[in-house]
Amino acid sequence: MNKRESKKDKVILFPGLEKRLLEKGLDYLKQKKYRDAIQFLEQALEHDPENGDVFVGLVLANYEAGNTHQAKELVAEMLRSGLGDYIQAIDMYLMILVQLNEYSEVVTTIEALLEEREIPADKHEHFITMLEFGRRMLNGETEMEPRRVLKRNLKRMSLIFLTIRAPMTR
Structure with missing residues (x-):
């Protein structure tokens, strides 16, 4: 390999990339341009794979874009790796499980949290309310009000995250 080829293969990252x-990903998330947000946040994750804020942004963007299974995988990775705020991650995980109708996992997760x-x-x-809701759904009850409340809570969490993170990233 000559000198020219070795220079071509080097990638120089700009400071603060x-x-x-x-920032760009969160801006797109605020604008509800979820696909663009995902694109920038995935790039951010490639450069900083242990950044909890990037993970939260990706979870929210994927959830809002309808990629619920991807959002679940990302938040599960956060929990396995200990990234971000644990309770916030658990809350997102549980709300995504509800969206996916995975009530058995909701109940199991909350029971483990209570036990520990x-x-x-x-x-x-x-969490007790979510546990009771999960149990009712497992028993075949179809009350929708708790589901609406949980969905509203995820939207609220998204807004809070974006409001808190915006000044910090500028």
């Missing part, structure tokens, strides 16, 4: 990709005493006091009632 990861941050700019994250992993739920903060201010979230205890929320």
